[in-house]
Amino acid sequence: xxxxxxxxxADLFGLAGWSKGELxxxxxxxxxxxxxxxxxxxTSRVRRWIDMGEIxxxxxxxxxxxxxTERLGRVVTIEDLGLVRHGRPGKRRDEGRAQHPxxxxxxxxxxxxxxxxxxxxxxxxxxRGLVGAGAALAAGSALSSAMHDWLHTDPALxxxxxxxxxxxxxxxxxxxxxxxxxxxxxxxxELERSVEVFRAWxxxxxxxxxxxxxxxxxxxxxxxxxxxxxDHLQRRLxxxxxNLAVLAGWMSHDIGLExxxxxxxxxxxxxxxxxxxxxxxxxxxxxxxxxxxxxGRPDDALDLMHLARSGSGDQVLPxxxxxxxTIEAWAQASMGKGQAMRRTLGEAExxxxxxxxxxxxxxxxxxxxxxxxxxxxxxxxxxxxxxxPGAAAxxxxxxxxxxxxxxxxxxxxKIFDHISLASACFIADDPEQADRxxxxxxxxxxxxxxxxxxxxxxEMYRLTGQYSSYPKIQDLREEIELAxxxxxxxxxxxxxxxx
Numbered sequence: 001x002x003x004x005x006x007x008x009x010a011d012l013f014g015l016a017g018w019s020k021g022e023l024x025x026x027x028x029x030x031x032x033x034x035x036x037x038x039x040x041x042x043t044s045r046v047r048r049w050i051d052m053g054e055i056x057x058x059x060x061x062x063x064x065x066x067x068x069t070e071r072l073g074r075v076v077t078i079e080d081l082g083l084v085r086h087g088r089p090g091k092r093r094d095e096g097r098a099q100h101p102x103x104x105x106x107x108x109x110x111x112x113x114x115x116x117x118x119x120x121x122x123x124x125x126x127x128r129g130l131v132g133a134g135a136a137l138a139a140g141s142a143l144s145s146a147m148h149d150w151l152h153t154d155p156a157l158x159x160x161x162x163x164x165x166x167x168x169x170x171x172x173x174x175x176x177x178x179x180x181x182x183x184x185x186x187x188x189x190e191l192e193r194s195v196e197v198f199r200a201w202x203x204x205x206x207x208x209x210x211x212x213x214x215x216x217x218x219x220x221x222x223x224x225x226x227x228x229x230x231d232h233l234q235r236r237l238x239x240x241x242x243n244l245a246v247l248a249g250w251m252s253h254d255i256g257l258e259x260x261x262x263x264x265x266x267x268x269x270x271x272x273x274x275x276x277x278x279x280x281x282x283x284x285x286x287x288x289x290x291x292x293x294x295x296g297r298p299d300d301a302l303d304l305m306h307l308a309r310s311g312s313g314d315q316v317l318p319x320x321x322x323x324x325x326t327i328e329a330w331a332q333a334s335m336g337k338g339q340a341m342r343r344t345l346g347e348a349e350x351x352x353x354x355x356x357x358x359x360x361x362x363x364x365x366x367x368x369x370x371x372x373x374x375x376x377x378x379x380x381x382x383x384x385x386x387x388x389p390g391a392a393a394x395x396x397x398x399x400x401x402x403x404x405x406x407x408x409x410x411x412x413x414k415i416f417d418h419i420s421l422a423s424a425c426f427i428a429d430d431p432e433q434a435d436r437x438x439x440x441x442x443x444x445x446x447x448x449x450x451x452x453x454x455x456x457x458x459e460m461y462r463l464t465g466q467y468s469s470y471p472k473i474q475d476l477r478e479e480i481e482l483a484x485x486x487x488x489x490x491x492x493x494x495x496x497x498x499x
Contacts, residue, residue: 116222140300207251208449238275282312
């Protein structure tokens, strides 16, 4: 017992709005439903958990996580509640807890357990039709500060330190998840192929339709990681976990589950590092940075990009470095830093063309091709055009290049390109061309589940205001208003969404 208040539990308890007696009764009822009828929690125990930092024994933390998840309508883990038991005295895993009270990063042996717990809760929310948008996003500076030292250490060195337990074994008791078992190379190959299928579906149709399947697959992989496999298989399994976690995060971001998405990006970075793939860990953090720019927090994005670059190690391919540069440039454009943005995009172009393709790119980089390079340049210049209208012409050129290069199966990216192009045309005082490209975007949106496309469309709608007296543009505005999915805010004339 720490004798210190559990501030995490206290904060969530306040949000839930229960009394201590109500929580005690709910814990007993939920525990009985989960097969533990002997539990007898009372008000005094709840008080000790909150006010004195007492950590109850299993299954109470899991029961509490399930209760708070359902009550708050978002994933709440044992870690979020501050109910994780530390290891035996003298074990090095506890050293980071004082430094990083937010629980990021967690100890290496916790990665598989956190992964399975979080995905299990996420699946429960899916089953009950709840949404997960009620939590607050961690600031980019807080994440990068917490993860800096951890990401810059070598996991192989940590594995050589003495420990009392197998660092890749987690307690099987209590998780409502896939019953794991050791697997072989054939099963790992099948999992790797499934990642490619999910990735292609996401690129074509958006994140909403297959997110639950990806989360379920990730939950199964977490169970597999609770067993110690031969090193070569273990590394590949961690790679699968990292790829699936990035996809789960990207799909969550795509449909507006922002805190859930951020958690998956952090899990992906942990999984990639456990597998010894620091470039993949950096790419996962760059996804969190892109999320921050989309949400109008470019300063947080730059904090995360600094960590993504420095933590990726010295084995990063030029094309990967180019991709990282385009994200940094978008953040700079959002802040109106035109000179810095142009310099960063110039570096991205040089890095991209310097990649000799003599080393096959990892699977997670195959989506970033020349079309994507132009698409990100178009987005950056279109964003800068809000501060420097002259940038709109360059945005149009890059958007057209991207559209010409886009291959089949990249439907969502084409929608983004059309919106970037239409927005740049409005800024450049060319409503006729803007109307054309906006309608091309609208015709494709019905078959896509990406909320981000609607966010960008709402931002483009703002630019139509000064042309609302044009009959064609007035018709376009009405079509956009009718096309927006029910439940999303109606577009306004002001700047209410980040491109």
